[in-house]
Amino acid sequence: MSRRILVNVFGSEEDIVGAAARAREGGYTILDAYTPFAVHGLDVAMGIRPTRLAYVCLAFGLTGAIAKLGFQIWTSAWDWPVNVGGKPLVSIPAFVPVTFEVMVLFAGVGTVLAFLLRSRLFPGAAPKATYFRATDDQFVLVLEERDASFDVRNVEALFRPFKLLHLEEQIVRE
Amino acid sequence: MLSHRSFRMTAPFRQSLLAVTGAGVVATCAGIVLSPDRTWPNLLLANTYLMSLALGGVLFVALQYVSHAGWATVIRRVPEAMTLALPVSGVVMILILFGIPSLYEWSHPSAVEHSHVLQAKAGWLNAPFFVIRTVAYIGLWIALSSLILRYSRAQDLDGSIDHTLRNRRVSASFIVVFAFTFTLASMDWIMSLQPHWYSTIFGVYNFSGLFLNALATITVVVILLRRRGYFGTAVTEAHLHDLGKLIFAFSTFWMYIWFSQYILIWYANIPEEVRFYTMRSGGGWLTLTIVNVLFNWLIPFVVLMPAWAKRSEGLLLRVCMIVMLGHWIDLFWMILPPFMKDGPTVSLWELAPMTAGICGFFLLTFTSLGKHKIFPVKDPYLGESLAQDH
Numbered sequence: 210m211s212r213r214i215l216v217n218v219f220g221s222e223e224d225i226v227g228a229a230a231r232a233r234e235g236g237y238t239i240l241d242a243y244t245p246f247a248v249h250g251l252d253v254a255m256g257i258r259p260t261r262l263a264y265v266c267l268a269f270g271l272t273g274a275i276a277k278l279g280f281q282i283w284t285s286a287w288d289w290p291v292n293v294g295g296k297p298l299v300s301i302p303a304f305v306p307v308t309f310e311v312m313v314l315f316a317g318v319g320t321v322l323a324f325l326l327r328s329r330l331f332p333g334a335a336p337k338a339t340y341f342r343a344t345d346d347q348f349v350l351v352l353e354e355r356d357a358s359f360d361v362r363n364v365e366a367l368f369r370p371f372k373l374l375h376l377e378e379q380i381v382r383e
Numbered sequence: 384m385l386s387h388r389s390f391r392m393t394a395p396f397r398q399s400l401l402a403v404t405g406a407g408v409v410a411t412c413a414g415i416v417l418s419p420d421r422t423w424p425n426l427l428l429a430n431t432y433l434m435s436l437a438l439g440g441v442l443f444v445a446l447q448y449v450s451h452a453g454w455a456t457v458i459r460r461v462p463e464a465m466t467l468a469l470p471v472s473g474v475v476m477i478l479i480l481f482g483i484p485s486l487y488e489w490s491h492p493s494a495v496e497h498s499h500v501l502q503a504k505a506g507w508l509n510a511p512f513f514v515i516r517t518v519a520y521i522g523l524w525i526a527l528s529s530l531i532l533r534y535s536r537a538q539d540l541d542g543s544i545d546h547t548l549r550n551r552r553v554s555a556s557f558i559v560v561f562a563f564t565f566t567l568a569s570m571d572w573i574m575s576l577q578p579h580w581y582s583t584i585f586g587v588y589n590f591s592g593l594f595l596n597a598l599a600t601i602t603v604v605v606i607l608l609r610r611r612g613y614f615g616t617a618v619t620e621a622h623l624h625d626l627g628k629l630i631f632a633f634s635t636f637w638m639y640i641w642f643s644q645y646i647l648i649w650y651a652n653i654p655e656e657v658r659f660y661t662m663r664s665g666g667g668w669l670t671l672t673i674v675n676v677l678f679n680w681l682i683p684f685v686v687l688m689p690a691w692a693k694r695s696e697g698l699l700l701r702v703c704m705i706v707m708l709g710h711w712i713d714l715f716w717m718i719l720p721p722f723m724k725d726g727p728t729v730s731l732w733e734l735a736p737m738t739a740g741i742c743g744f745f746l747l748t749f750t751s752l753g754k755h756k757i758f759p760v761k762d763p764y765l766g767e768s769l770a771q772d773h
Contacts, residue, residue: 259690294650302650
């Protein structure tokens with residue numbers, strides 16, 4: 210299956226944020242935006258719902274903490290009891306630093322992997338480059354051309370206040 | 384955007400703050416005469432609290448300058464105003480030096496005579512050197528912070544970028560000087576209350592509490608001013624979000640340092656070190672230990688975790704008040720156990736200095752706020768700060 214997209218290129222972050230809000234008000238479907246750096250406020254302008262990565266992070270963190278705490282209790286009190294300085298076998302304060310570090314490790318690595326997977330950024334994924342200068346100094350907003358009533362001239366008129374540098378239609382295969 | 388009005392305290396508000404502060408000062412003076420052994424440590428506590436707010440204010444401003452940060456420029460006059468408490472608490476700290484015999488065991492020749500440890504420490508812990516150090520810390524802090532404030536306020540008049548550039552250098556010096564002197568000051572003023580005990584992380588621990596409390600107080604003042612419309616539309620939820628993030632981070636940092644100090648001492652289990660914790664792990668002191676961790680870390684950590692909570696003015700205000708109370712508990716927990724072996728008690732001698740300290744702090748801060756423009760109107764970063772609406 211393939212679909213037609215319209216690639217709109219802007220020169221500044223203010224322009225792409227304004228244009229994204231305008232496009233959404235005008236009822237256009239924004240497929241994605243590509244920018245050289247993270248642009249504050251672009252997610253709100255595009256109407257993207259809040260990220261759910263925080264829950265992934267929480268789940269990974271809890272998993273890491275519980276697994277590591279269980280592992281320490283198992284190794285030092287259950288499988289091979291070790292008396293350290295006469296302290297109780299299950300001495301929670303002694304387990305806290307390692308539990309904390311493993312929790313952070315799981316949460317950090319897990320969240321990054323989940324993000325890469327969800328964004329389809331992994332070896333073998335089909336490249337999605339629409340306009341190369343988005344990785345350099347220009348800001349790209351991609352609209353979907355849903356039906357025959359889509360008119361590029363209307364979009365150009367809509368984006369007139371925002372200094373549209375370049376505009377091209379592409380066909381992408383999925 | 385900058386349709387602001389300058390800050391004015393209403394006369395009744397100012398007078399009631401003045402009256403309560405005055406009553407607190409009078410009661411504290413009475414306490415020094417009637418119950419010196421209880422009042423001196425509480426005066427030290429209240430003054431440390433007051434001073435930590437003032438120092439935290441300077442530190443916040445200095446960090447914005449050295450990191451070239453723009454987000455906080457619209458609220459910078461609040462931490463700047465907090466530093467008016469620095470000279471006041473400096474003077475009170477010098478008055479507290481008269482309480483050395485009531486406060487510090489190492490100042491008693493009979494105690495030193497029977498303790499090898501105190502004899503070994505006498506080169507550092509002796510009254511004349513203690514006085515010299517105290518004056519030196521306070522002098523350095525006042526000198527550097529007044530430079531920062533002077534340049535910041537001079538910029539309101541001429542708008543010259545040189546003030547920003549100069550303040551970057553002064554701020555960098557302040558941060559370095561502060562790191563060393565505050566570590567020593569917290570060891571002198573608080574750690575030496577139990578002169579046989581020592582902890583090398585004590586300075587960092589005190590810094591973490593100081594900065595957490597200063598952030599919470601800045602946020603409280605910002606929210607109070609915002610609710611009364613003094614900031615117009617300039618201070619948005621994005622600024623509250625940023626303050627909330629810092630409070631969340633430094634609350635966790637405080638817990639991290641608290642636990643780092645605890646675990647090394649707990650693990651090594653050396654009698655002269657664990658004494659600090661055994662004094663605080665029985666009866667009422669154990670309750671206070673738990674409440675301390677609850678107020679300074681668990682409540683802020685859990686409540687401020689979601690993004691919407693940091694952007695909610697009401698919720699943030701409540702958490703900040705808990706943190707402000709928590710810092711009092713933290714200092715109470717550090718300072719008072721040697722003077723209250725039977726467990727924490729709160730009477731007039733505990734409340735009077737603290738009431739004077741808190742009301743005096745707000746009186747000084749609001750007075751200072753009224754004297755200058757509520758925004759640094761010609762700061763080159765003001766535009767960036769106003770554009771924070773994400």
